[in-house]
Every structure is written in structure tokens, then in C-alpha cells.
Amino acid sequence: MGLIIKNANVLNAAGELELKDITIEDNRVTGIIDAGSEVEVSGEVIDAAGKLVAPGFIDMHVHLREPGFEHKETIATGTRSAAKGGYTTIACMPNTRPVIDTPETIKLVLDKAATEGIVRVLPYAAITKNELGRELTDFAALKEAGAIGFTDDGVGVQNAQMMKDAMTLAASMNMPVIAHCEDESLVVGAAVNEGTFAKKHGLKGIPNESEAIHVGRDCLLAEATGVHYHVCHVSTEQSIRLIRQAKQFGVKVTAEVCPHHLLLSEEDIPSMDANWKMNPPLRSPRDVQACIEALEDGTIDMIVTDHAPHSQEEKAKGMQLAPFGIVGFETAFPLLYTKFVATGKWTLDFLVKRMTADPARVFGLETGKLEIGAIADITIVDLESVQGVNPETFLSKGRNTPFTDWQLKGWPVATIVDGKLVWSAE
Numbered sequence: 159m160g161l162i163i164k165n166a167n168v169l170n171a172a173g174e175l176e177l178k179d180i181t182i183e184d185n186r187v188t189g190i191i192d193a194g195s196e197v198e199v200s201g202e203v204i205d206a207a208g209k210l211v212a213p214g215f216i217d218m219h220v221h222l223r224e225p226g227f228e229h230k231e232t233i234a235t236g237t238r239s240a241a242k243g244g245y246t247t248i249a250c251m252p253n254t255r256p257v258i259d260t261p262e263t264i265k266l267v268l269d270k271a272a273t274e275g276i277v278r279v280l281p282y283a284a285i286t287k288n289e290l291g292r293e294l295t296d297f298a299a300l301k302e303a304g305a306i307g308f309t310d311d312g313v314g315v316q317n318a319q320m321m322k323d324a325m326t327l328a329a330s331m332n333m334p335v336i337a338h339c340e341d342e343s344l345v346v347g348a349a350v351n352e353g354t355f356a357k358k359h360g361l362k363g364i365p366n367e368s369e370a371i372h373v374g375r376d377c378l379l380a381e382a383t384g385v386h387y388h389v390c391h392v393s394t395e396q397s398i399r400l401i402r403q404a405k406q407f408g409v410k411v412t413a414e415v416c417p418h419h420l421l422l423s424e425e426d427i428p429s430m431d432a433n434w435k436m437n438p439p440l441r442s443p444r445d446v447q448a449c450i451e452a453l454e455d456g457t458i459d460m461i462v463t464d465h466a467p468h469s470q471e472e473k474a475k476g477m478q479l480a481p482f483g484i485v486g487f488e489t490a491f492p493l494l495y496t497k498f499v500a501t502g503k504w505t506l507d508f509l510v511k512r513m514t515a516d517p518a519r520v521f522g523l524e525t526g527k528l529e530i531g532a533i534a535d536i537t538i539v540d541l542e543s544v545q546g547v548n549p550e551t552f553l554s555k556g557r558n559t560p561f562t563d564w565q566l567k568g569w570p571v572a573t574i575v576d577g578k579l580v581w582s583a584e
């Protein structure tokens with residue numbers, strides 16, 4: 159059985175839109191032909207008239223919360239939320255309970271994803287047992303079980319020797335180390351950025367250098383070990399400076415940024431509402447500008463959501479006590495399209511590549527492209543539709559977003575994984 163997507167607006171090699179019909183057989187794209195041509199493929203027909211048809215989005219930083227925190231999210235709900243956001247591949251972080259630090263837990267996640275998930279789930283494994291920073295996990299066994307990289311996301315690896323050992327081992331098996339950069343000695347008990355909001359409300363702040371110190375340390379360790387080092391959710395001007403310098407020096411460093419760090423600063427936080435609390439926190443307008451420029455000049459390689467669902471009860475505890483994190487799948491594309499593409503700052507091609515081809519390139523994935531022979535992971539987006547963000551409509555269990563009621567343009571309407579329609583708006 160095949161699938162035909164008719165009247166698709168497809169980005170060509172020059173980054174311009176062309177009207178095409180796309181044929182899919184089994185799980186592969188078999189044809190991208192001028193719209194209206196006669197084709198012989200039996201199967202379902204999707205009319206994409208007026209809509210963008212792009213490679214499925216890839217999100218290399220997400221929290222699915224399973225096992226252990228199923229009240230926040232499950233692999234079933236998280237992958238549905240991802241599909242609704244146009245994502246066909248997501249890479250999940252190991253800070254679950256138990257922590258994903260054994261081959262058994264990797265297998266559990268992969269099995270659940272295969273039976274209950276609807277998009278591709280790529281698991282990361284922890285660098286250290288229980289993410290406690292004391293003892294390395296069994297990298298070889300974790301790789302064998304299907305881990306795609308090593309990270310203690312949620313916390314930084316505090317000890318430089320531990321990080322160097324991890325990088326040396328990962329490099330020897332050609333695996334990346336992915337780092338949440340945070341020096342804990344600088345952030346004890348802080349919930350927001352060390353800046354204007356913290357000052358106004360008499361709160362402790364998280365300083366920029368708590369992130370950048372780890373970025374600088376780890377760039378040096380990556381240089382020494384030759385590992386592929388990937389920096390999570392970059393949020394500060396100082397981190398960017400260090401990544402830029404390391405890249406210029408030939409260090410194998412890559413980086414990601416989240417939509418909220420491109421769109422919001424601490425000056426936008428309206429109240430002590432914990433839906434504005436995430437880690438790293440919303441920084442100064444100057445940091446936001448630095449993140450935008452770093453993405454534009456290639457210092458930052460890709461956009462990720464850091465989708466981090468929490469229950470309403472947990473987020474109701476207020477700015478100081480609530481857990482860090484906001485949901486991201488279902489608003490990422492419309493947010494970025496509305497604020498950067500519809501305003502003429504970026505081309506559509508630029509945005510799509512940072513969410514598809516670039517993460518695929520950095521992590522060596524086979525997906526992320528729409529061409530003949532490619533795996534048929536596809537997202538269809540209505541670039542004209544305008545809707546307000548309504549958390550009640552989220553497929554995620556999490557409702558924790560600072561973007562409620564934002565009027566956004568460019569909503570995904572259908573998502574195809576491995577040649578099969580897994581979600582559609584109708």
C-alpha cells in the first residue's frame with residue numbers, strides 16, 4: 159500500500175517552494191513529481207493544497223518522563239504530543255526514575271516506544287549511575303542496547319575528571335557526550351536568572367557563568383579527548399562566545415537552543431507564575447539576541463524544545479518551589495514561524511533545516527530529508543492557519559507553557575512516520 163501527497167509545497171535545493179506530488183511506497187519516498195502528473199501508486203491520497211510538506215521535525219532534547227513520572231507524561235502521550243507538533247523523531251533524556259543508566263532501562267524505553275509510541279524515540283543513556291556524578295555507567299552495554307549518546311541532563315557533571323573520563327570512553331566508541339552545563343556551586347537554591355526579575359522580587363539568581371564555566375571546561379576536555387561534545391539548551395552570551403571559539407579552533411563541538419530562549423527574556427516574566435520557570439532560565443534581552451545571532455551564524459546548530467512536562471499541581475507551587483521546565487512540542491514550529499519567518503527575519507528553509515537536516519547531520523540520523531529514496535518521515539503544515547495557544551488542547555499531559563493565548567500562524571496538520579499517517583488535525 160502506498161500514499162500520495164498531492165499539491166505539496168516542497169522546499170527545493172535552492173530553498174524555494176515548488177508544487178509537487180509526492181509518492182510513498184512502503185516506508186520510502188519513491189517520487190517527487192510535478193503536481194498533477196499521472197502516477198500509478200495505489201493507496202491513500204492526502205491533498206496538501208496550499209500547505210508546506212517538509213521532512214518530519216527532529217527534536218534531540220525531550221523529556222518523556224517514563225519510567226517513573228507517568229503523572230507528568232508517558233511515552234504514549236509524549237509521542238502523540240510530538241506528532242501533533244510535527245515531530246517524527248525525538249531523543250529522550252535519561253533523568254527518569256529509575257534513571258536510564260542500564261541496558262534494561264534502555265530496552266524498556268525502546269519496547270514501550272515500539273508498542274505505545276507513534277514517533278521514533280531515540281534514548282540517551284546517563285553518563286553516571288543515577289546521574290549522581292560519582293561513577294560512570296557501562297557505556298559499551300548501553301550503546302549495545304540502543305543508546306544514541308550519553309548525558310546527565312537535568313544536572314551538570316560537576317567533576318572535571320569524571321567528564322574527561324566519560325569523553326575519553328565515548329570518543330573511543332564514537333559516541334557523543336551531550337551536556338547540561340551547570341556549575342552547582344554557583345546556583346544553590348536559585349529559580350530564575352540573576353538579573354532584573356530576581357532583583358525586583360528579591361530572589362536568588364542563576365548567573366550566566368554557571369552555564370558558561372561548564373561550556374568552557376568541556377570545550378577544553380573535548381579538545382583533549384577528541385569526543386563529539388554537544389551543548390544542551392544554550393542560553394548565555396558567554397557560552398556562545400566559548401562555543402564559537404572552540405568551533406573556530408576545530409573542536410568537535412555542536413550546540414542546541416530552545417524556542418523560549420530565542421523568544422523570551424527575563425523582562426517578559428509577568429508574575430511569579432512557574433510556567434515561566436525553566437532551566438536554564440529566561441536570561442537578559444542581550445542573551446536572547448546572542449542566541450538568535452548564534453543560530454543564524456551556525457555557532458548553534460539546531461533547535462530543540464527541551465519539552466519538560468509537569469503536572470498542574472507541581473507547577474502551582476510557585477516560582478521558588480515548582481520544578482523547572484515547560485512543554486514544547488506543540489508550540490515550537492508556530493512560535494518560530496510566526497516570530498521569525500512570517501516577519502521576514504528568517505527564510506522558511508532556514509527554520510526547517512534547523513529542525514530537520516541539521517539535527518540529522520549532527521547526530522548522524524538517516525531521517526531529516528525529503529528526497530527520492532528517503533525514509534518517509536514527513537510533516538505537513540498549514541502556514542496560513544492562525545490559532546491561539548490553548549493548553550487545554552495539548553496532547554501532552556503537561557499544560558505548563560508561558561505561551562498561552564499567543565496568536566500564532568503555521569500549525570502542523572498531519573504527520574507521517576515511516577510512510578504511515580500517525581496524526582492529523584482532522
Ligand SMILES: [Zn+2]
Pocket residue numbers: 311312313338390391437438
Ligand atoms: Zn537540561
